[in-house]
Amino acid sequence: MHSFTIKDLENLSGIKAHTIRIWEQRYSFLKPARTGTNIRFYSNEELKKILNVALLNKYGFKISHIDRMNEAEMKERILSLNQLEAQQERIVNGLIQNMVDLDMDGFENTLNNFIAVKGIEKTIFQIIFPFLEKIGILWMTNHIVPAQEHLVSNIIRQKLIAGIDTISNRVRLNKTVLLFLPEGEYHELGLLFMNYLLKNRGVNTIYLGCSVPVNDIEYVLKLKHPDYIYTHLTTVGPKFNFDKFIAAVNKKFADIPVVVSGQLTHTYEKKIHPPIHFKKSYSEVMEFVSGL
Numbered sequence: 273m274h275s276f277t278i279k280d281l282e283n284l285s286g287i288k289a290h291t292i293r294i295w296e297q298r299y300s301f302l303k304p305a306r307t308g309t310n311i312r313f314y315s316n317e318e319l320k321k322i323l324n325v326a327l328l329n330k331y332g333f334k335i336s337h338i339d340r341m342n343e344a345e346m347k348e349r350i351l352s353l354n355q356l357e358a359q360q361e362r363i364v365n366g367l368i369q370n371m372v373d374l375d376m377d378g379f380e381n382t383l384n385n386f387i388a389v390k391g392i393e394k395t396i397f398q399i400i401f402p403f404l405e406k407i408g409i410l411w412m413t414n415h416i417v418p419a420q421e422h423l424v425s426n427i428i429r430q431k432l433i434a435g436i437d438t439i440s441n442r443v444r445l446n447k448t449v450l451l452f453l454p455e456g457e458y459h460e461l462g463l464l465f466m467n468y469l470l471k472n473r474g475v476n477t478i479y480l481g482c483s484v485p486v487n488d489i490e491y492v493l494k495l496k497h498p499d500y501i502y503t504h505l506t507t508v509g510p511k512f513n514f515d516k517f518i519a520a521v522n523k524k525f526a527d528i529p530v531v532v533s534g535q536l537t538h539t540y541e542k543k544i545h546p547p548i549h550f551k552k553s554y555s556e557v558m559e560f561v562s563g564l
Contacts, residue, residue, distance in 0.1 A: 285326040444474030450498040452480040459506035505536035
């Protein structure tokens, strides 16, 4: 059994840690264990419970009412939510629960069923991206068991590549973006999603993938002359130095705009200058894509 912090629960459920603490005091549905230094930690089952509670509460159920529900009644109420957004959130929460339980058949079946009804594009935007957005912080803080991460990543990677394949011949704009992850960065899903967004927009892409040495990028630049360079930083190895990466980019790619997104941009506090441009939110990323 894996354990989660109260901050993990906040990130995954959208419920503030302060509110979770109040609920623990007033109601019975959450009973965290504590470390020897009195720090709360939560089990897989408690994570699944808070996801369900948060969803019902968001769509009109009072916490005092939810607290009296048994597990079967809670599931029934969740399935009865008929708002489109609620249904999508239920599916995303279900994927998180599949991941926690290592139920990869359930995880893939959920995606396949949604693809069969809505198509790959809506699945990417409505289900896969919100799922990645929710669990991205867990990858960054190593609060996901590596087996969970690898199994989930491989399934989503297959779906993203399938989506990219459906739009591979849609180049309409006279723009080229080179996409890569720096040495030590292997979390490829955010970059694959960006590749999908750009291709869907009609932009030509050069996709180099993960853990690419700077010298290799220089070689490609001399041959292909892209208009932009793009990288997405989720979490990197202990040898990765963000300051040195920024300095290398400034030195070697001074004439090409370099766009950087991902969780690590949120924690970098020093001022950046062109050619580097941070995109810290999904809306900023979409603004960049639509502006090409």
